[in-house]
Amino acid sequence: xxxxxxxxxxxxxxxxxxxxxxxxxxxxxxxxxxxxxxxxxxxxxxxxxxxxxxxxxxxxxxxxxxxxxxxxxxxxxxxxxxxxxxxxxxxxxxxxxxxxxxxxxxxxxxxxxxxxxxxxxxxxxxxxxxxxxxxxxxxxxxxxxxxxxxxxxxxxxxxxxxxxxxxxxxxxxxxxxxxxxxxxxxxxxxxxxxxxxxxxxxxxxxxxxxxxxxxxxxxxxxxxxxxxxxxxxxxxxxxxxxxxxxxxxxxxxxxxxxxxxxxxxxxxxxxxxxxxxxxxxxxxxxxxxxxxxxxxxxxxxxxxxxxxxxxxxxxxxxxxxxxxxxxxxxxxxxxxxxxxxxxxxxxxxxxxxxxxxxxxxxxxxxxxxxxxxxxxxxxxxxxxxxxxxxxxxxxxxxxxxxxxxxxxxxxxxxxxxxxxxxxxxxxxxxxxxxxxxxxxxxxxxxxxxxxxxxxxxxxxxxxxxxxxxxxxxxxxxxxxxxxxxxxxxxxxxxxxxxxxxxxxxxxxxxxxxxxxxxxxxxxxxxxxxxxxxxxxxxxxxxxxxxxxxxxxxxxxxxxxxxxxxx
Numbered sequence: 001x002x003x004x005x006x007x008x009x010x011x012x013x014x015x016x017x018x019x020x021x022x023x024x025x026x027x028x029x030x031x032x033x034x035x036x037x038x039x040x041x042x043x044x045x046x047x048x049x050x051x052x053x054x055x056x057x058x059x060x061x062x063x064x065x066x067x068x069x070x071x072x073x074x075x076x077x078x079x080x081x082x083x084x085x086x087x088x089x090x091x092x093x094x095x096x097x098x099x100x101x102x103x104x105x106x107x108x109x110x111x112x113x114x115x116x117x118x119x120x121x122x123x124x125x126x127x128x129x130x131x132x133x134x135x136x137x138x139x140x141x142x143x144x145x146x147x148x149x150x151x152x153x154x155x156x157x158x159x160x161x162x163x164x165x166x167x168x169x170x171x172x173x174x175x176x177x178x179x180x181x182x183x184x185x186x187x188x189x190x191x192x193x194x195x196x197x198x199x200x201x202x203x204x205x206x207x208x209x210x211x212x213x214x215x216x217x218x219x220x221x222x223x224x225x226x227x228x229x230x231x232x233x234x235x236x237x238x239x240x241x242x243x244x245x246x247x248x249x250x251x252x253x254x255x256x257x258x259x260x261x262x263x264x265x266x267x268x269x270x271x272x273x274x275x276x277x278x279x280x281x282x283x284x285x286x287x288x289x290x291x292x293x294x295x296x297x298x299x300x301x302x303x304x305x306x307x308x309x310x311x312x313x314x315x316x317x318x319x320x321x322x323x324x325x326x327x328x329x330x331x332x333x334x335x336x337x338x339x340x341x342x343x344x345x346x347x348x349x350x351x352x353x354x355x356x357x358x359x360x361x362x363x364x365x366x367x368x369x370x371x372x373x374x375x376x377x378x379x380x381x382x383x384x385x386x387x388x389x390x391x392x393x394x395x396x397x398x399x400x401x402x403x404x405x406x407x408x409x410x411x412x413x414x415x416x417x418x419x420x421x422x423x424x425x426x427x428x429x430x431x432x433x434x435x436x437x438x439x440x441x442x443x444x445x446x447x448x449x450x451x452x453x454x455x456x457x458x459x460x461x462x463x464x465x466x467x468x469x470x471x472x473x474x475x476x477x478x479x480x481x482x483x484x485x486x487x488x489x490x491x492x493x494x495x496x497x498x499x500x501x502x503x504x505x506x507x508x509x510x511x512x513x514x515x516x517x518x519x520x521x522x523x524x525x526x527x528x529x530x531x532x533x534x535x536x537x538x539x540x541x542x543x544x545x546x547x548x549x550x551x552x553x554x555x556x557x558x559x560x561x562x563x564x565x566x
Contacts, residue, residue, distance in 0.1 A: 017058060029053075046300035046470070047258035048460070049423055055415035063418055068313070072408045076316040078309050078421065079409040080367040081332040086405035090118075092370035093395045094171055096338065098123030098148035099382050100495045102158035105148040109163060111385065115392055119370060120201075121171040122159070123147035124181070129216040131177045131550030134499040143496035146382070147173075151503050152545050156184040157191065166194040170201035171246070171336065171370075176218040178205040178231055180549050183537040186239070202243035202292055202336070205231050208269040208441055209248050211562070212450045213255040218550060221442055223557035227532060229276045234533035236287040243292040245273060246336065252450075253296035254342045256458020259307045260424055262296060264431030265441075265450055267315055271432070272441040274323055284323050288330035297363040298340045299355055305411055306420035308335070308366030314425045318432075337363040338372040344379040348474035349485060352376040357394050364398055365411055371395055381488040448563075506543060514542040519552050526556040 043051040052059065063069065070076060073083030082088065095112050097120075098105045109120055125147040127139035133151045134143045143149045150156055160170075165188065174181045182203050189199050207224040210217040217224065228245065235244035249257075249266035257265065270291065277287050295311070297304050315333035319325040339359035344352045353376050360373050373391040375383035383391070399405055411417045435444045444450050464470040471477045518539040525535045532553075539549050 014058070014061065017056060021056060021058070045259070045303040045420075046298060046461070047260060047303060047457075049260070049303065049420065049427075051302075052416075052419075055419055057415060059415050059419040060422075063422065068422070069412060069418070075320070075328070075331055076313040077332055078313040079412055081312070081334055081369070083408075085367060085408040086364070086399070087408065090399045090405060091364065091368055091395075092119040092169065092336075093117050093392060093399075094119035094121045094336065094370045094372055095388060095392055096121040096123050096171075096173065096372045097383075097388070098125070099146070099489070100144040100148065100491050101498060102148055102150065102155045103161075104144075104495075106159055106161055106163070108385075108388075109159075112388070112392065113163075113168075115389055116396060117392055119169045119171065120163070121372060122173065124172070124174055125149045126216070128181075128546060129174065129176070131180070131218050131546060131554075133503060133545050133547030134496060135503050136547055139496075141496075143499050144491050149495070149499045150181065150184070150546065151499065152506055152543055153184045153187050153540050154502070154506055154543070156181075156188045160188055160192075164194075165189040165192055166198045168200075171204075172201065173204050175204050175207050175210050175214075175216055176224065176227075177546060177550055178203045179227055179234075179533050179536045180540060180546050182231060183533065183540045184546075186537065187541050196238050197240055199239055200241045202246050203231065204248060204294065205245040206248045206269065206273075206294075208272060208445060209251055209265075211445050211560075212265075212454065213251040213257075215562075217560050219553065219557040220560045221445070223553075224560075225272075225276055225442070228273060229280050230531045230533050232273070232277050232287050232290075233280055233282060233531055235290060236282065240290075242290065243334075244287065244290050246292045246294045247273065248294040250294050250296040250338055252454055253298060253340065255454050256342075256461060257454040258457045259298070259300070259303050260427040261431065261453055261457060263307060263311045263314065263424060264428040264435075265454075266293060266295070267311070267318065267428065268432050268435045268441040268444070270315070271318065271322070274319075275440070278323075284319075284325050285327040285330050288319060288323075288325055289327060289332075292369075293333055293335035295335050295337050295368075296340050297337050297359040297366070297368075299343045299359060301358055301362045302416060303420060303424075304359070304362040305366045306417050307424055308337075308363070308368065309409075309412075309417070309421045310424035310428065311335070312367070313421070314428055334369045336370045336372070337366075337368040339363070339374045341374050341378055344374060344376075345472065345475050346379040347479065348482065349376050349379060351474050352379070353390060353394070356391060357398075360394055361398055361402070361404065364404060365409075367409060377485065377488060380485055382491070384487055384489045386487070503545065506545070510543040515539070515544045515548070518542050518544055519548060522549065523552050523556060526553055 069078045072080040097108045125144050126142045128150050132139045134149050186196050205228055232244040235242045247270045249262035252265055253262045312333045316331040319331045339356045356373050363371050373394050375387035375391045377387045438444045468476050522535040522539055
């Protein structure tokens with residue numbers, strides 16, 4: 001009896017659970033382990049986070065439900081940015097597409113919309129991504145190869161022929177020349193009779209990750225950051241429903257970083273963009289609601305679900321505590337997800353359907369706002385029509401058949417998921433603290449810190465695969481003899497010739513004096529401090545080409561060369 005209470009003395013719940021676990025380990029587990037040892041001494045996620053044999057309330061004992069998890073649609077948004085999530089509306093099914101000419105890509109867009117896709121996503125070819133016209137010598141062999149070639153408003157108009165821009169949201173994967181492509185899209189909208197304020201969509205516009213993981217930069221970091229901020233400022237005033245930036249961890253994950261690093265480096269870049277916009281004089285709540293994010297969804301199912309929840313919680317805290325944002329929309333991390341292209345294999349490509357299905361399910365359980373599912377043949381070529389349809393059907397099966405969209409954040413409360421969510425948040429926050437101490441994301445990139453961390457993580461993973469500590473089915477286990485795949489998509493070489501001929505016709509028939517004046521005005525603006533989107537808009541309106549606009553800016557800003565680049 002406890003003294004003075006008259007009640008039987010009971011152990012505290014934590015002590016009782018610990019005692020129960022100890023009895024289970026000694027009386028049940030030990031006997032099984034003696035007869036059937038586990039497959040390996042320890043288990044980790046694909047990113048190297050340790051995984052316990054079994055999770056219990058002991059692993060989430062420090063979690064404050066209202067402070068750390070909360071309800072969907074409320075701070076810290078761990079369970080999602082909307083109170084009802086997919087019970088109200090499914091995520092946007094947005095397949096990334098683009099190849100060949102604008103007309104060919106337009107046909108693929110129309111096909112995907114007929115198949116039930118609910119948003120468009122444009123893949124541009126490499127010359128477009130680095131601001132060269134299709135007839136530039138450096139564009140030789142690359143026109144229309146990995147995306148669609150867009151040289152002018154005429155191409156953009158053909159890309160969206162028959163597609164009402166006032167009713168479809170469009171994502172454009174474009175970074176260094178974002179202002180140019182966004183201006184072309186706005187002009188096409190105007191010529192369709194759609195006011196800029198009605199345009200809905202996203203430009204990637206995330207140049208910092210280009211310096212560490214993707215490489216399609218043009219200008220040095222300083223002018224690049226100015227252009228990013230110009231677009232954020234312009235959109236906040238003229239395109240209120242447009243996401244002015246999609247801060248992207250996807251490409252860093254494709255380059256080999258871990259889940260923790262993906263969250264940390266993405267949010268560190270986001271902090272840099274918020275600081276740049278505030279230095280421009282913008283109030284944080286005037287632009288932060290239109291910041292969006294883009295993440296990879298890799299193959300480690302549990303870790304990926306936890307990653308999205310951790311990113312959401314950490315961003316909400318950063319915006320509230322560091323930047324003093326008041327508008328709840330400023331605290332919400334809204335994100336697009338693409339399944340991991342780097343996880344697809346050329347061997348036994350049908351296996352990629354299963355990989356993509358698992359990754360898409362993890363993205364949905366993690367609360368994504370839109371999703372691209374990779375096609376089974378992407379390790380071999382651009383997606384064929386059949387493969388892209390199967391990829392879209394994968395999303396539709398998850399949405400309409402699986403039942404996982406019928407309740408919000410169904411894995412919440414899982415001891416494992418909540419524990420992993422906290423672990424990823426803590427480790428990502430520690431990375432951000434270290435980057436802050438270096439002077440911020442730009443300085444960390446200039447020092448090579450981010451690149452080194454990604455390279456080391458990629459090396460560790462590759463060694464695990466080569467030592468068969470990580471099994472990749474069909475690659476380092478369960479291999480078989482295979483016939484060469486048939487039906488792969490090939491881009492017709494004549495696309496480049498037609499694109500060059502179209503450029504020649506454009507230059508022959510446009511108002512040359514108007515183009516000259518527009519480019520001169522752009523150059524004057526670039527040498528000053530004015531926002532560059534309005535003069536870019538005027539230049540593309542009179543049919544200046546992408547290359548001409550970017551060459552004008554090159555004369556003022558110069559071109560960036562990575563250390564060691566020849």
